[in-house]
Amino acid sequence: MSQPSTTRSRREFVQQSLSLMASMAITSCVGKKFNAKSKTILLRSSWQTVNIGDIGHTPGALEVFKQSLPGNTRLILWPSSVDNGVAEMLKAYFPQLVIAEGTLDATGNPSTPALRAAFKEADIFVHGSGPMVLAQSHMEAWRKLTGKPYGVFGVTIGGELDERLTDLLNGAAFIYLRDTVSLKQLQQRGIKSPVLAFGPDATFAIPLRNKAKAQAYLNSVGLTDKQFICVIPRLRYTPYFKIHNTTPTDEELRRAAISAQFVEQDHAKLREVIIEWVRKTGLKVLACPEMTHEMALAKQYLVDPLPDDVKKNVVWRETYWLPDEATSVYERSQVVVSLEMHSPIMAFQANTPAILVRQPTDTSKGQMWRDVGLTDWIFEVDPSTGAQIASRVLEIHTNYPAALAKLGAARGFVKQRQQEMAGEVAKVIQT
Numbered sequence: 001m002s003q004p005s006t007t008r009s010r011r012e013f014v015q016q017s018l019s020l021m022a023s024m025a026i027t028s029c030v031g032k033k034f035n036a037k038s039k040t041i042l043l044r045s046s047w048q049t050v051n052i053g054d055i056g057h058t059p060g061a062l063e064v065f066k067q068s069l070p071g072n073t074r075l076i077l078w079p080s081s082v083d084n085g086v087a088e089m090l091k092a093y094f095p096q097l098v099i100a101e102g103t104l105d106a107t108g109n110p111s112t113p114a115l116r117a118a119f120k121e122a123d124i125f126v127h128g129s130g131p132m133v134l135a136q137s138h139m140e141a142w143r144k145l146t147g148k149p150y151g152v153f154g155v156t157i158g159g160e161l162d163e164r165l166t167d168l169l170n171g172a173a174f175i176y177l178r179d180t181v182s183l184k185q186l187q188q189r190g191i192k193s194p195v196l197a198f199g200p201d202a203t204f205a206i207p208l209r210n211k212a213k214a215q216a217y218l219n220s221v222g223l224t225d226k227q228f229i230c231v232i233p234r235l236r237y238t239p240y241f242k243i244h245n246t247t248p249t250d251e252e253l254r255r256a257a258i259s260a261q262f263v264e265q266d267h268a269k270l271r272e273v274i275i276e277w278v279r280k281t282g283l284k285v286l287a288c289p290e291m292t293h294e295m296a297l298a299k300q301y302l303v304d305p306l307p308d309d310v311k312k313n314v315v316w317r318e319t320y321w322l323p324d325e326a327t328s329v330y331e332r333s334q335v336v337v338s339l340e341m342h343s344p345i346m347a348f349q350a351n352t353p354a355i356l357v358r359q360p361t362d363t364s365k366g367q368m369w370r371d372v373g374l375t376d377w378i379f380e381v382d383p384s385t386g387a388q389i390a391s392r393v394l395e396i397h398t399n400y401p402a403a404l405a406k407l408g409a410a411r412g413f414v415k416q417r418q419q420e421m422a423g424e425v426a427k428v429i430q431t
Contacts, residue, residue, distance in 0.1 A: 038072040039429040040121050041065060042100075042142075043153075044135045045128030045202075046079030049086050050243055050292045052323040053203060053342025057129040059323075060202035060349075061153055062094050067205075068422035076100050076118045078138070089322060093207060108141055123429045125150040129178060129202040131363055132160055133168075140168055149173040149428050153421065154199045156365045157182040161189060169193060173428045176421055180371050181364035198371060199421045200414045203345045206327060214328030221286075221315045225332045228284040228315075229277055229393065230347075231270055233297045234339035235259040236361040243293055258361065266339065266359065267301035272386025273337055273393055274302065278310045280394060286333065288317035288326070290340040295320065330354075335396050337389070339381070341365055348411065353396050353403045357381050357389060373410040 043065075045058040062075060076098045082090065090097060102112030110116040125142040127135055132155060139150055151174040169175055170192040176199025177183040183198050218224070237255035241248040248256065274285050287298040295318055303316045321329075323346060330336050330343065331350035337357065338344050344354035356378045358366035369378040379389050396403040 038074055039070070039123045040074040040076060041069075041425065041429070042076045042078055042118050042122035042125045043128055044078045044125065044138055045130075046077060046082050046086070047130055047134055049081050049084045051342070052290055052321065052326050053340065053345070054130075055086055056203035056206045056208070056323045056342055056346060057201070059090060059093060059208050060205040061126070061128050062090070062097065063205045063207040064202065064418045064422050065425070066094070068419050069426050074098070074121075076122055078102070078115065078118060080134075085322060089208065089324060104138065104141055109145065110141075119146055123148060124173070124425065126425065127152045127155065129154040131156050131365065132158065133165060136165060136168060143168070143171060151193075151195075151425065151428065152176060153425075154178040154201050155182070156363045157185055158363055161185065166191065174421075174424045179364050179367035181367045195424055198417070200372060200417055201342075201345060201365070201368060202418075203342050204349055204372075204414045205418055206323060206346055206349050208322075208324035209328045209331070210322075210324035211328045213325045214332065217325070218329065218332060223284055223286060223315060223332075226334045228286055228333055229335045229337060230286045230288055230330060230333045230343070231274060231298075231302060232288060232290050232336070232338035232340050232343045233267055233270065233294050233302055234290070234359065235297065236262050236266070236359050238291065239293060243291075255361075262359075263297075263301060266357075266381055269357070269381065269384070269386035269389060270302060270337065270339070271306060273390040274306065274314060275310050276387070276390035277393060277397075278313045281397060283313070283334070285314045286317060286329070287314060288329070289320060290326075290338070290343045292320050294340075334400070335393055337393060344369070348407065348414075351404070351407065351411070353377065353400075353407055355379065355389060355393060355396075357384070372414055374406070376406075 043061055045061060047054045049055055058077060065073060065075060078100050082099060087099060100114040100118040102110055102115035105111040110119050125139060127133060127139055133152065142150055151172050154176045156179055157177060166189065172193045174195035175193045176197055177186065178199060178201040180198055186196055236259045239256055241252045277285060287302045289295050289298060299316050303314055306314060327346045327350050330347040330352050333352055336344055336347040336352060336354040338354065339357050339359060341356065344356045347354040354377065356366060356369050358378060359381050366378060
């Protein structure tokens, strides 16, 4: 620009310069500190604490924000549950995090002073990763009460897409689906959000580690770094009525019957993996849980039926754990083999190869393993044999550098996508 010659032109010059500087600040803010007023994100997440995967959604999202957004961005968590030591764990990793507990009252307004303050102070509402838009009514309340932007940060969308949810999604500033099956459904439905894209589950970024506790546990059960694999069981339907000690509904009883029908068939294939691993490598196995009810499941269907020559090399995890310890154990294992989804994701983040064995009753979230480039490491449980799964695990063992290279490429892709997701959040709150 040339130097202005009049008072009026000087004023215009200053205004133009300030406008240009503001524009440059917006486009370059991701991952950098800036001098403008800090922005605040209200993250709706932390669905439950009986599942280390559901616990992992929240620290994963917080870590993405921490690594990719300006340093003075404020983070407020609106949780469903942060009991069992989860709140303390989150605060240890994210000391500046504000946790605003509460719900909506009978009038549809925030029920606690902390939550009312969060609605006032936050610049954007971000719905965290999950099996669906779990906090739909809360996102609707945010839109109605504040008129401020909102978005979705990595969910699965199944058959629950009705007119009400369609309207809500049409108004979202961005929608990231954690699997391309869900993405295709929203594209076919014609959702009008300006950003509709694949966005990996937030747990892929989980930063939590408790190396000291993990090492103490491994020492106590005789497991050595990279000299064992982890195997995680799962029922076809999670028995929440047993977990929460409630009277089962007819639908829950129907699902429990399906789980009972297939429990032996599914876990026999994992047992075959264990047997092949122990007999061909001489190494050990840790049978461990992702959910609170799975310790007993692992003992009954993975450990107890094993032949004696194999069983002596298998450790049964008797107690539940938090994701910081679990991720640190997965980090020290050679491979994770799981009927659950999020233990493989946590292993992924810890740079440990993981095999997902997907059950047909699960949601389309398993597709994300293919979406991030790990098609060879997912097996559909019904058409697959235990021998096929075991062969892939032994293949990883035999050529571990190649497996790590494959995993590294997938990790790079996920990191880039999550940075782009955070960049979209930054763009929305800065403009």
